[in-house]
Amino acid sequence: MKAEKIPDIIVGRLPIYLRALQRMADNGLKTTSSQELGERVGISAAQIRKDISQFGDFGKQGTGYSIEYLLNKLREILKVDRVWDVVLVGAGDMGHALVNYQGFKNRGFRIAAIFDADKNKVGRKVGEFVIEDAENLVEKVKALDVKVAMLTIPATAAQAVAEKLVQAGVKAILNYAPISLNVPDHVKVQYIDPSTHLQRMTYYL
Amino acid sequence: MKAEKIPDIIVGRLPIYLRALQRMADNGLKTTSSQELGERVGISAAQIRKDISQFGDFGKQGTGYSIEYLLNKLREILKVDRVWDVVLVGAGDMGHALVNYQGFKNRGFRIAAIFDADKNKVGRKVGEFVIEDAENLVEKVKALDVKVAMLTIPATAAQAVAEKLVQAGVKAILNYAPISLNVPDHVKVQYIDPSTHLQRMTYYL
DNA sequence: TAGATTGTTAATCGATTAACAATC
């Protein structure tokens, strides 16, 4: 174990390992090897061993890794051994899909509130949530002490809302708006834009 | 211009540049510099110049890049100077959101057909599309000669459907199912999993 | 012309892979 500064590229692979291990556990498997895990996720065994060994000696020579133990360690490392409240801004189709998405359960996240700037939408329900007025975003998010947000609004509004989120203390933004956000260094942003992802593949066609 | 093998990491940045340039064009801007573009997308000016120069000498010393010209070149390079038909497999909430998503327009993509394995859904409409039976996936996709697919189905079904898509000639898959897919090397996969993206950020919280 | 900015080179920095001793 070294525990110095971990490169972001390694951190980015940990959730992939976590997901695959969770699936193995669901299938009743008890142990795995860097070889097997690597085949499942498409990453070399050497790299998996190197990545994991950054955080500790979680494996055993000859037998590999206990899936349950490694799962728990990865959850700790990624801080998803708890449940994070998440605010959703934008109650359009994508916002609805995320509210109904079952994949946050058991993976560390729970939607805590939904906001929209459209006064016609405010007060309506999405799933179990009542859409709140985006005007009250900063105040409400501060009150809830939420650190994670998802942005499913048009590109034109995204930068302004991102700034409000930062102001409210949000430290991680999952941005579905098709635009690069400018936020302080201490705020992390991840981008999900289907067109951008597709364009990255058409190059090879 | 070199035009040898371009690293995937560079290809991955091109859609980001494209998106930012499109936005500048929409705002009526005519030229930009590596400096300005870099500030917008959060990438160093040197890297942007290096990336772009892999494909040709598109800039002018002293004045920078013509936005319109660079847009067209990037569209050519990424092969989105045409419109790609895309099949969508999975008519759940996420599938619905993608059908209604306006962000494919003018970015090179158009949904051509929707499939679902649920017989209760087959025949129903989503937007302008009639949901087709996933049983006929291979046959229909071959007939349409579609090369790009989006997968919005449960993880348990994803690998089997991916194999059918590959069999049908699909070369690029945008996978929303929370699982790593094993496909031949000539097939590209991009992953969109909100939990995975969020977990990548919680490490830093 | 003077100022600005490209394209490119060389240097630096970082990531991946191969190999193997250690050891379960």
Add this chain to the structure above:
DNA sequence: TAGATTGTTAATCGATTAACAATC
């Protein structure tokens, strides 16, 4: 014990940055 697999080292490979001549 024999076989398997880790954690780690050293070598390789690749990406980023800084700097600047070229030139618009």
